[in-house]
Amino acid sequence: xxxxxxxxxxxxxxxxxxxxxxxxxxxxxxxxxxxxxxxxxxxxxxxxxxxxxxxxxxxxxxxxxxxxxxxxxxxxxxxxxxxxxxxxxxxxxxxxxxxxxxxxxxxxxxxxxxxxxxxxxxxxxxxxxxxxxxxxxxxxxxxxxxxxxxxxxxxxxxxxxxxxxxxxxxxxxxxxxxxxxxxxxxxxxxxxxxxxxxxxxxxxxxxxxxxxxxxxxxxxxxxxxxxxxxxxxxxxxxxxxxxxxxxxxxxxxxxxxxxxxxxxxxxxxxxxxxxxxxx
Amino acid sequence: xxxxxxxxxxxxxxxxxxxxxxxxxxxxxxxxxxxxxxxxxxxxxxxxxxxxxxxxxxxxxxxxxxxxxxxxxxxxxxxxxxxxxxxxxxxxxxxxxxxxxxxxxxxxxxxxxxxxxxxxxxxxxxxxxxxxxxxxxxxxxxxxxxxxxxxxxxxxxxxxxxxxxxxxxxxxxxxxxxxxxxxxxxxxxxxxxxxxxxxxxxxxxxxxxxxxxxxxxxxxxxxxxxxxxxxxxxxxxxxxxxxxxxxxxxxxxxxxxxxxxxxxxxxxxxxxxxxxxxxxxxxxxxxxxxxxxxxxxxxxxxxxxxxxxxxxxxxxxxxxxxxxx
Numbered sequence: 155x156x157x158x159x160x161x162x163x164x165x166x167x168x169x170x171x172x173x174x175x176x177x178x179x180x181x182x183x184x185x186x187x188x189x190x191x192x193x194x195x196x197x198x199x200x201x202x203x204x205x206x207x208x209x210x211x212x213x214x215x216x217x218x219x220x221x222x223x224x225x226x227x228x229x230x231x232x233x234x235x236x237x238x239x240x241x242x243x244x245x246x247x248x249x250x251x252x253x254x255x256x257x258x259x260x261x262x263x264x265x266x267x268x269x270x271x272x273x274x275x276x277x278x279x280x281x282x283x284x285x286x287x288x289x290x291x292x293x294x295x296x297x298x299x300x301x302x303x304x305x306x307x308x309x310x311x312x313x314x315x316x317x318x319x320x321x322x323x324x325x326x327x328x329x330x331x332x333x334x335x336x337x338x339x340x341x342x343x344x345x346x347x348x349x350x351x352x353x354x355x356x357x358x359x360x361x362x363x364x365x366x367x368x369x370x371x372x373x374x375x376x377x378x379x380x381x382x383x384x385x386x387x388x389x390x391x392x393x394x395x396x397x398x399x400x401x402x403x404x405x406x407x408x409x410x411x412x413x414x415x416x417x418x419x420x421x422x423x424x425x426x427x428x429x430x431x432x433x
Numbered sequence: 434x435x436x437x438x439x440x441x442x443x444x445x446x447x448x449x450x451x452x453x454x455x456x457x458x459x460x461x462x463x464x465x466x467x468x469x470x471x472x473x474x475x476x477x478x479x480x481x482x483x484x485x486x487x488x489x490x491x492x493x494x495x496x497x498x499x500x501x502x503x504x505x506x507x508x509x510x511x512x513x514x515x516x517x518x519x520x521x522x523x524x525x526x527x528x529x530x531x532x533x534x535x536x537x538x539x540x541x542x543x544x545x546x547x548x549x550x551x552x553x554x555x556x557x558x559x560x561x562x563x564x565x566x567x568x569x570x571x572x573x574x575x576x577x578x579x580x581x582x583x584x585x586x587x588x589x590x591x592x593x594x595x596x597x598x599x600x601x602x603x604x605x606x607x608x609x610x611x612x613x614x615x616x617x618x619x620x621x622x623x624x625x626x627x628x629x630x631x632x633x634x635x636x637x638x639x640x641x642x643x644x645x646x647x648x649x650x651x652x653x654x655x656x657x658x659x660x661x662x663x664x665x666x667x668x669x670x671x672x673x674x675x676x677x678x679x680x681x682x683x684x685x686x687x688x689x690x691x692x693x694x695x696x697x698x699x700x701x702x703x704x705x706x707x708x709x710x711x712x713x714x715x716x717x718x719x720x721x722x723x724x725x726x727x728x729x730x731x732x733x734x735x736x737x738x739x740x741x742x743x744x745x746x747x748x749x750x751x752x753x754x755x756x757x758x
Contacts, residue, residue: 166563169555173563173570179631180573182596183585199596241476248473258753260474265749266742267485268685273694273714274734277721278488278495301484304477309681362578364695380580387584388702397588404581411576 183408187211187401194397210402214386220406222375223382226292227361230378233296234360235353238303242352245304246311251320264305272302276369283370290376295367299360307352314348315341361411379407496731505725517732526708527716527733531740533622534691534713541626541633542686546679548630549637554667556638557645568639575635583699586628590614615704625696633686640682644675684749691741694718713737
C-alpha cells in the first residue's frame with residue numbers, strides 16, 4: 155500500500171506544479187498591475203509585487219469610461235443568462251422527455267447552428283440590427299448572444315434532464331403530485347446543478363464576447379468591457395505601451411468574472427460532477 | 434442506452450441502497466399529448482430564427498450578389514450567382530488560408546483534448562487537497578475574459594521585457610536573444626496555439642473529470658482483480674465510458690478553434706497585420722471591413738460553414754446515433 159501512497163503524493167506534487175504553471179498568467183496580470191513603471195521597464199522581471207501600489211488602477215479608471223462599460227456588460231449578461239436558461243431548459247425537456255415528429259431535425263439544427271462562424275455572420279447581423287435602429291443598444295447584442303449560446307445550453311441541459319430517471323417523477327405523480335408539481339419538486343432540484351453549469355457558460359460567453367460587440371456597438375459611449383479594454387490597449391500603444399495600466403485594466407475586466415466564479419465554484423464543480431440520484 | 438454530456442449515473446457502492454438504476458426510459462412519455470413538445474420549443478426556435486436564421490439566409494443571398502462599396506450606399510446589388518465563389522476558388526491565397534486554418538484547428542484541438550484528458554485523469558488519481566489547488570488554478574484560467582487573457586499573454590511574450598524570454602534565458606544553455614515570437618508566422622501560430630490550449634483545457638478537463646467520477650469503482654476494482662493493468666483499464670473501461678463526453682468536447686473544440694478571431698486579431702495588434710498571419714476569421718473580417726466587399730466575405734463565410742460541417746460531420750452523426758438510442 156505504501157507504494158500507492160507514494161505515487162499518489164508524487165502525482166499530487168505534479169498537480170501542484172501544473173496548477174502553478176496554469177495560474178501564472180493570471181498571477182502575472184495582477185502582479186504587473188501593482189508594479190510601478192520603473193519595475194516593469196527593467197529587463198529583470200519583478201516576480202513579487204513588493205512595494206507595489208494601486209496607482210495603475212487610478213490611472214486606468216481616471217476618465218470613468220470603465221463604469222459605463224461595466225454597466226453595459228452587466229445589463230447584457232443578465233439578460234442573456236436569464237433568457238438562455240429559460241429557453242434552453244424548455245427545449246431540453248422537449249427533446250429529452252418527448253419523442254415527436256421533427257425532433258431529429260431540431261437536434262441536427264442545434265448541432266449545426268453551433269458551428270455557424272460568428273465572423274461570417276457579423277455583417278448580416280450588423281445589417282439586421284441597424285435596420286431596426288438598435289445599434290449601440292443593449293438589445294442588439296442580447297439577441298445575438300442568446301441565439302448563439304442557446305444551442306450549447308440546450309445540448310448541455312438535455313444531458314442533465316436525460317440523466318434524471320423519468321420514473322422518479324412518475325412515482326411522485328402516483329403519490330398524488332400533479333405532473334407540474336412532480337416536475338418542480340423532484341426533477342427541478344436534481345437539475346439545479348445543470349442549470350448552474352449552463353448559467354455559468356452563458357455568463358462567460360456574454361461577458362467575454364468581442365467580435366459581435368465590436369460590430370453592434372460602434373459608439374464609444376456604448377462599449378462593453380472587452381471593447382473598452384481593447385480601446386484602452388490601443389490608446390496606450392500609441393505611446394510606449396504602459397503595461398502597468400494595461401494590466402490594471404485587464405484585472406478590472408477579469409475581476410467580476412473571477413469573483414462570480416469563486417461564489418459558484420463549489421456548486422459549479424459539484425454541478426459538473428454530480429447530478430446524481432441520491433437515494 | 435441514453436448518453437449525455439453528464440453521463441448516466443452509475444451508483445457507487447454505499448451511495449444508494451438500490452443496485453444500478455436503469456437508464457431513463459422515455460417510452461412512457463411517448464404516449465403523452467403530442468402538442469406540448471412543440472410549445473416547449475417555440476422560444477428557442479424563435480430566438481434562433483431571429484439571431485442566426487435570418488443572418489444566414491441574408492449571407493447566402495449576399496454571397497451570390499455583387500455587394501461592394503456602392504451597394505453600401507444604396508445601389509441595388511445585382512445577382513451574379515456563383516461569380517464570387519469562382520473568383521475565390523481561383524485565388525491561391527484563399528487555399529493557403531484554408532489549409533493553415535484547418536491545420537491550426539486540428540493541432541490545437543487534439544493537443545487540448547490530450548492535455549485536458551490527462552489533467553482529468555490526474556485529478557481523479559490525487560488527494561483532495563492538490564486536486565482542489567489544480568481545480569482552482571484551472572477555474573481561474575477558464576474565467577479569464579479572452580481579451581484580458583490576450584493582453585497578459587502578449588505581455589508575457591514581449592520580446593524585451595516579457596517573462597517568457599527571461600525564464601527561457603534562465604535555463605542553462607538557452608539564449609533567446611530577445612526573440613520576437615510574433616515576427617515569423619510559424620512562431621506566431623505556435624504562440625496562438627499555446628494561448629488557445631491554455632484557455633480551452635479547463636473546460637475539457639472538468640468535463641472529462643465529471644465523466645470519470647461516474648465510472649463505477651466496482652467495475653474498476655473487478656477489472657483490477659482480474660489482472661487488468663492501468664493502461665488496459667484506461668483503454669478498456671475508462672475511455673469507452675467517457676467517450677460520449679470526449680466526443681462532444683472534441684467536436685466543440687474543433688468548432689471553436691476554427692474561429693479564433695479575437696486571439697488572432699489581438700496578436701496581430703501586437704505583431705503584424707500582414708496577410709501571412711491570417712486565419713479564416715481575420716481573412717473574412719479584412720474582406721468585409723477593409724475592402725467592404727460583402728459579397729466575397731459572405732462567400733468565404735459560407736465556405737467556412739461548409740468546411741466546419743465537413744470536419745465535424747462524423748461527430749454529429751455519432752452524437753445523433755447516441756441520441757437515438
